[in-house]
Amino acid sequence: MTEQYEFFVTCPRGMDNLLQAELASFGLEPLKTAPAGVWVRGGLAEGYRACLWSRLANRVLLHLATVDARTNESLYQGVHEIPWEAHLAVTGKFRVVFTGTNELIRNTQYGAQKVKDAVVDRLRGKGTVRPSVDAKDPDITVSARLHRGELDIAVDLSGDSLHMRGYRTEKGIAPIRENLAAALLMRAGWPDIAAEGGDFIDPMCGSGTLVIEAAMMALDQAPGRLRKTFGFERWLGHKPETWMELRQEAERRAWEGKQGRIPRFVGYDQDSRVIATAWRNIARAGLDGIIHVEARAVADFHRDGQWASEGLALVNPPYGERLSERRELGSLYQALGEAVREHLPGWRLGVFTGAPELGHSLGLRSHKQYRFFNGKIPAQLLLFDINEGNIVRPRDVTAPGEIRAKISHPERAQMLANRLKKNLKALGQWARKQNIQCYRLYDADMPEFSMAIDIYGDRVHVQEYAAPKSVDEKSARERLAEALAVIPEALGVSPEQVVCKQRQRQTGTRQYEKQDATGEFMEVDELGSRLKVNLRDYLDTGLFLDHRPVRRWIRDHARNRRFLNLFCYTGAATVQAVAGGASRSLSLDMSNTYVDWARDNLALNGADPKKHVVEQADCLKWLADKPAADQRFDLIFMDPPTFSNSARMQGVLDIQRDHGKLIHQAMSRLTADGVLIFSNNFRRFRLDEGLDELFEVEDVTPATLDRDFQRNPRIHQCWHIRHKV
Numbered sequence: 173m174t175e176q177y178e179f180f181v182t183c184p185r186g187m188d189n190l191l192q193a194e195l196a197s198f199g200l201e202p203l204k205t206a207p208a209g210v211w212v213r214g215g216l217a218e219g220y221r222a223c224l225w226s227r228l229a230n231r232v233l234l235h236l237a238t239v240d241a242r243t244n245e246s247l248y249q250g251v252h253e254i255p256w257e258a259h260l261a262v263t264g265k266f267r268v269v270f271t272g273t274n275e276l277i278r279n280t281q282y283g284a285q286k287v288k289d290a291v292v293d294r295l296r297g298k299g300t301v302r303p304s305v306d307a308k309d310p311d312i313t314v315s316a317r318l319h320r321g322e323l324d325i326a327v328d329l330s331g332d333s334l335h336m337r338g339y340r341t342e343k344g345i346a347p348i349r350e351n352l353a354a355a356l357l358m359r360a361g362w363p364d365i366a367a368e369g370g371d372f373i374d375p376m377c378g379s380g381t382l383v384i385e386a387a388m389m390a391l392d393q394a395p396g397r398l399r400k401t402f403g404f405e406r407w408l409g410h411k412p413e414t415w416m417e418l419r420q421e422a423e424r425r426a427w428e429g430k431q432g433r434i435p436r437f438v439g440y441d442q443d444s445r446v447i448a449t450a451w452r453n454i455a456r457a458g459l460d461g462i463i464h465v466e467a468r469a470v471a472d473f474h475r476d477g478q479w480a481s482e483g484l485a486l487v488n489p490p491y492g493e494r495l496s497e498r499r500e501l502g503s504l505y506q507a508l509g510e511a512v513r514e515h516l517p518g519w520r521l522g523v524f525t526g527a528p529e530l531g532h533s534l535g536l537r538s539h540k541q542y543r544f545f546n547g548k549i550p551a552q553l554l555l556f557d558i559n560e561g562n563i564v565r566p567r568d569v570t571a572p573g574e575i576r577a578k579i580s581h582p583e584r585a586q587m588l589a590n591r592l593k594k595n596l597k598a599l600g601q602w603a604r605k606q607n608i609q610c611y612r613l614y615d616a617d618m619p620e621f622s623m624a625i626d627i628y629g630d631r632v633h634v635q636e637y638a639a640p641k642s643v644d645e646k647s648a649r650e651r652l653a654e655a656l657a658v659i660p661e662a663l664g665v666s667p668e669q670v671v672c673k674q675r676q677r678q679t680g681t682r683q684y685e686k687q688d689a690t691g692e693f694m695e696v697d698e699l700g701s702r703l704k705v706n707l708r709d710y711l712d713t714g715l716f717l718d719h720r721p722v723r724r725w726i727r728d729h730a731r732n733r734r735f736l737n738l739f740c741y742t743g744a745a746t747v748q749a750v751a752g753g754a755s756r757s758l759s760l761d762m763s764n765t766y767v768d769w770a771r772d773n774l775a776l777n778g779a780d781p782k783k784h785v786v787e788q789a790d791c792l793k794w795l796a797d798k799p800a801a802d803q804r805f806d807l808i809f810m811d812p813p814t815f816s817n818s819a820r821m822q823g824v825l826d827i828q829r830d831h832g833k834l835i836h837q838a839m840s841r842l843t844a845d846g847v848l849i850f851s852n853n854f855r856r857f858r859l860d861e862g863l864d865e866l867f868e869v870e871d872v873t874p875a876t877l878d879r880d881f882q883r884n885p886r887i888h889q890c891w892h893i894r895h896k897v
Contacts, residue, residue: 174215178235182209186544191228224396227354233326241323251290265306272318311406331403338398339457353385360522366390371483377439380450391429394422439465473511486522509534526551537562585654592662609697612880634672671707714742718887721876727752733806743770750779760789795837806846814854832860851890868894
């Protein structure tokens with residue numbers, strides 16, 4: 173008999189039932205579903221087939237064991253007992269992807285390190301060499317998923333997420349992922365419509381994801397056919413002959429799918445730039461001559477040439493992240509409804525939207541709705557049969573000018589508006605007197621509105637904190653909508669001047685990940701210096717507002733002093749040291765992005781690059797090295813991340829565990845009368861009491877909180893540390 177394996181196949185939320193049916197069609201036996209995946213059993217060939225053919229999956233994980241994760245010892249021993257020599261050569265490379273936390277493992281980097289140690293120790297016991305960790309080009313990826321007291325260990329057969337088909341390689345706005353597009357097509361009934369000779373149209377196609385996925389599905393093309401690599405190809409258990417047979421079958425089916433009548437596939441979009449991207453995606457997908465896209469607005473929509481009497485129009489129109497944007501969308505939805513009613517009678521319309529209330533503007537009655545998530549945004553697929561019986565007469569349709577942002581609790585929203593006006597009056601007056609251009613106006617002052625609102629000159633930066641589990645997503649979304657509806661008026665700005673982002677607890681290097689790619693920088697003033705900030709592209713803006721008093725102190729005490737800025741971020745503290753007359757400075761950070769940003773900030777303020785140097789460096793390694801004679805500093809500022817295990821780092825940084833060593837190493841580079849300013853924002857941080865015996869330690873936290881952060885005294889902690897006389 174063929175050896176049987178258990179697999180856990182992951183997918184986006186809301187797609188597990190569809191995925192289970194798809195996997196069953198591959199010959200995999202369903203065992204149980206999970207919130208974001210399906211457990212199945214089958215042979216290795218079926219697991220390969222899922223990698224190659226699944227249109228819905230993110231990853232196919234070959235389950236190896238479930239180990240006890242209630243103690244460090246049981247976790248280590250359970251992972252160590254797995255016969256890793258059957259999966260990875262002793263000289264091989266691997267990485268660990270760890271998800272989940274419990275009381276023992278409170279961050280994923282720590283959990284990943286424990287798994288890595290067990291794997292390495294098991295294989296090192298088989299010889300004199302040891303495997304290496306390689307996050308970018310591993311031979312295998314080990315998946316470790318923690319749930320309460322148990323840890324599921326698996327080999328990831330996928331490699332990159334399976335939604336990455338290989339045809340969409342250009343960076344930029346990607347409204348929906350490929351596997352979400354496939355799920356929408358399945359729920360809209362496209363496989364049956366295509367089998368019956370129907371055609372496909374996307375009137376707002378963007379870069380073409382929906383129309384490409386529709387064509388691949390109708391022409392029986394394997395979604396993984398264009399991928400260059402999979403995660404199992406260097407796994408020791410890989411069966412190349414089995415894989416080759418499946419690849420040959422996929423090529424045969426792709427050729428056969430183009431024989432006979434091919435449905436018409438058309439996409440329109442009013443933006444000619446995204447149409448150019450769509451053409452390139454179509455070419456990479458090998459669908460030239462099969463899919464046609466062109467620049468055409470919804471108002472100009474009509475069918476050209478011969479079309480089937482039945483078909484599917486599926487569209488993902490904009491639905492507006494801001495309430496001000498939603499107010500303008502009623503006319504767009506109405507134009508779409510008018511176009512399909514006139515030109516596509518007898519067809520089916522699918523509208524995927526995060527603003528389902530706008531569906532009423534289409535002038536059609538929806539007969540089916542499906543809930544999905546577009547990333548983290550709750551959304552719905554609304555299905556309409558375009559026929560006379562489903563048309564809603566004009567008197568029943570809300571006119572475009574009557575589309576308004578719905579505020580579910582006007583009293584609650586008015587309370588927020590009143591609080592903002594009160595804060596603006598008090599803090600705004602204080603900021604003007606202090607010549608402060610950037611400050612925090614609101615910091616979750618009202619539990620109903622859990623967000624931070626910062627002023628950056630004439631712009632407003634809103635960070636919505638992730639809602640606790642006790643608040644359902646719909647309620648959280650309503651509250652955000654209410655806030656965004658009243659913020660512009662309360663603060664006297666236009667909606668376009670408000671930027672909103674969701675802030676969640678960050679681990680590792682996620683705080684440095686790009687959220688967008690606008691490249692939109694603006695200059696702001698702080699203490700008479702100019703600094704670059706970016707309100708859209710990153711989780712943080714490039715300026716930690718709570719550290720303003722720390723930077724002021726540095727400026728006031730920097731004259732003729734040598735300044736060292738460790739974990740320098742965008743170099744704002746160094747800019748103030750230079751403004752205060754520092755004789756020279758050295759700023760270090762591991763991120764090339766922030767090193768360049770820091771250099772820009774220094775250049776913006778006329779700093780001499782020969783005297784004020786910014787370098788890309790692993791601060792842990794730099795501190796661990798023996799200091800040179802000329803590497804002594806009078807002022808050192810060290811504000812490390814709470815936790816980091818970047819591939820560029822020599823080790824793993826846990827600030828609670830490692831701060832004593834970091835402080836000792838930094839003090840070895842501090843002159844006899846110098847000051848180390850040590851700060852961090854870990855709310856549960858406790859300074860090592862033994863440091864008092866070696867150094868003069870002064871807690872200066874209260875003095876480093878300006879008026880705008882005194883409502884949140886745990887935003888950071890700060891100490892001045894000196895050598896004892």
